[in-house]
Amino acid sequence: MTTNTPEILSLFKEQLNNQVASIVAAQSFETQGYGFAYWYLRNIGGMTDIEAKDQICDGGGDLGIDAIEIVDEKVVFYQFKNPKSIEKSIEAGEIDKMISGLELILSRKHASIANPELLSRLEEIYAFTPAGYEIVVAVSSLAEIPSDAEAKLDSFCQRNSGVAKDLFRWEFHNLENIHNRFYSANLPTLEATLDIALSRMPYMTKVGDHETYIFDLSGEYLAKLYDEYGEGILQQNVRMFEGDKGTNLAIAKTASSVEESKDFFHFNNGISIICDSATHKPFNNELSLERPQVVNGGQTMRILHRCYTQRSLEKGVHAVVRVITTGKDKQFASNVAVNLNNQTRVDNTFLRSNDPRIVQLLHSLSTLGYFLERRAGEIDAMLPEELQDLENKFGSPFSNHVIPLKDGMQAYVATYYGDPQLAKKDPAKIFTDDGGSFSKILQSDLTAEKFRDAYRLSRLVSAQVDQFKRLKRKRYSDESERRNTYIKEFGAFVGSGFPELDLAVPQISIFGMALLFEKNKVLGGGNLKEFVDKVSADPTEIWRGFIELIAVRSALGIEQSWPTLLKSGTFYRDAVAHLRAGWA
Template identity: 30%
Template sequence: MATKFDIDLLDRHLRQVQAEFDCQRHLSLLHCILRDEFGLTDEQIVEALTDGGNDRGIDAIHINRSTDPVIVNIFQTKQYQSKIAEKNFPSNEIDKILSYIHDFLNQSDAFLDSLNPALRDISVELAELFNHGRPLIRIFFCSNGTPLLPEQRLRLESSLKGYSYISTEEFHFDNLLDLVLAPQNANRERFLKASSNQIFSRSDGDVKGIIASVSASEIVKLIANAKDPSRADRALFNENIRVFLGIKNPVNKNILQSALSEDRFVFWYLNNGITIVCEEATYPQGYAHPAIRMIAPQIVNGAQTSHALLEAHQRDPSLINDVSVLVRIYETKRSDISQLVAIATNSQTRIYNRDLMSNDKAQIRIQKALELRGLYYERKRREYEDQPRERRIDALKFGQIVLAYTLRMPERARRDSDEIFSAYYDDIFTNIRDLDEIVSAWQCLREIEANHELVIAKRRRHTTNRAMRALAYANYHVLFLVSVLAQHRGINISDPGTRKTLIEVGINIVKEHIESDERGLYEIFRDPKTKERLIQLAERQDQLPEDFQLSLPLKIDSGLF
């Protein structure tokens, strides 16, 4: 049961989120969940929002295209304005979601006309997804109160029983409190009991390794949330918890089936195991089942296995007692060793997460150079959240700016943002030719997005036209046009008045193009040919030469900064 202290703590946190995002009070809970649980950027949150008139009970939809299959997360939230946490999620909200799902799947007459502009745009994207395959749909019921009543939960599950690709999850007061407390939870002492004497250790200077076989039930004990054992403790996974693909993902389904099968004894041989990095790892010698003590453990590889075993335990806890898992534990206080372990054990993905690259030399150099300019470069997400937002440059945003402005690839800035810290890393962060120009481009993007945010507020109304709504998707294309026009005119964009003029020209070019392109907005601004059409329009407005260089070469040989 929630205490008065906990209720007040969460209330104050949501007020802080409200101030940081400058959003309405009833949306602070949604912003908190999208940012802290799902790791969305400010821009992704704005694009996901559908709240407003004619939202059919849906407050946000986020499409995760980095997974296979694509995952669609639908959010319905209820934020109680009082501090009272003992209120169940309202059952009448279920019917709104079910009605939307039914109408969407059946494409009822006038379905799109019943939606507000934001929800209509995303629904068109969803329809395009279904034309190319069936995505997984996860519906989240979120509130700062308590879950649905059992009979209402049963009604919900019964209504969706025929849709194997649709799952539901509830996210309420205790889960929100975990988000607030997660940083404090990261340094807790944890234990893993080894199976019999199946344990080996070695030490090399300031690095120590322990390899052991442990029961799957021990993994479940390790990762289970203390307040809600059916959920994983996100503090153990840091960023990795957000890449869990769900139990319906084919790989995770196979892990689950293997753990519950008659041949579950071979699980140890078939699974890659779990890798843990911690600051300290010890175990007593001479015991049959030694308990390994870990300080500040982080599971850097094995998130899918861990979650699948948690699900297997919920289905039949007696069976997983027969399942053994290989665990590698590395003790080190050196951040570089911890980073290398995380990269090496996740090498099969061939994707370098921004957190894994946060201590790279190029990131540190950029941070130092921007610090000398009075700016805070966030190598890690929300690293300087106590500093003014207008002085903070996020590493991901930095990469998107370079892609759109310097490398002239605005569609990749939006479409391929997951590749910024992998495929495009060197081209963006290592080969910087003019840091001051990038800072000016960042200032320019802030000014574009100030206009963008105004449009987002307006697009809740049916009177907002399509050309105006397009700005919600076009920020990097406007920045691209600013780069094109500035180069042609031979001017520097460090001057605010110059930026304002070029932004207005860029916005007008985008609007003109939208009027003649009937495709979905999402598709338009992820199509590489769109920038070619924008260039053609710019030529008429700005007399650009026919041989104008559309895209700079990826490799830039100039010096750093």
């Protein structure tokens, strides 16, 4: 099954353009480029709405850098281009602009020309020593990066890596890369019985409550299996396709080599499959699997399929296959998928999307009229008839009834769970127990009602911050005109915090909603639904909370900058303690 035909990529480009246009209209973004950056960070980067907006620094004074992400002590600089034509490439001059901007940043000569969003992101970088830097150029067309731009990026990375050699690296993602990463985890799930013809008797053992079968299959058999079922058989293989690089190149080389193909079995980790049950039929040596899913080895299957369609797959290629029966134990199945995929980095949201507790949250929210989108891009991949069924069930427009898992968990952690620092600074740790808090969060009296109300509050707070950002980007004749505009839009009381609004508000969403939640507990008796209903009609209380939080910095004599304070749990706790007396 060939997935990346020109026709499919043309349709994907059309879909992407429509989605970006819809995002720009819904979010009131100024440019299509800003909308594409937001789409990419949400759908490819797996970020929440608030996270994505916090990373973007696109606009005048961005120095060719559209967004900056800090992940695993690594800094990622993004440049996004969304040309109308599917064939149009990025211009080399755009890369020149980005490289010049990075040179200014590294020499700290950018302060007088960088926009406030970029300055805020850079301040976070200067607060620690990054373990590495990555430049990502993402273009929604099929053209490759110009050779002179490639040479300049290579030179820049080599020049600034020093003795570390790989301190700086760069990647180029075109439309095909983006398509692969977006769709590989978002296609319909396989519901079938799979009968596998074996060439020799399998090894079978039962440990605990679960059976394991181990055998080998030819590369051609695995390629044809993918050809028949496609991504449907890989839905619980949480790792998305990583493209033709690194290990995947090595897999393809071995599978296509006359000399090395006979050792593919020994070089490759193989395929791991879970299924409800497995039945071995010794007379015809067939293994029948109920509702199978490949949970590890998806990269191998995709590469074998590609080699097969390109007629380069050698006959001697064989891979080890392990089948594990789950007995329909969802928790066990989820744990297998997680533990077989935790050797290298995968978005933790994908790892936890099949957790039985998350699935139960999905069902509980549906009784309240909300659909839990457990994996980013899940709704965009649905067929029209599937969307129509959901609209019939939840209401139209369906988008008003959707809660993305990561966004909802971030809002719940900032409010009911009481840890805005985790929600703001380390959202990835929300979905892991290895140094994170996943099980603790799910055991913290989480209910569908709390989840819903926390998410609704986050949307209202985020909408006010977005409105402020739009006003902030306008041109004003002087600071008096800017101040009067803010007062007219948000209320006279914001004048007291005017000197710090431009620095604090763009990053205040998480701590702002946490403060409002605490304030409502003291003054409103803790009924968050009523509070959310109230501020949805009149957002004045949101801005009163913002101004109160901004005033604490001066009241407590704190000198740290807002980008630093709005990730500090200590600052938040001190702020609540200081304000609580006034609330009472």
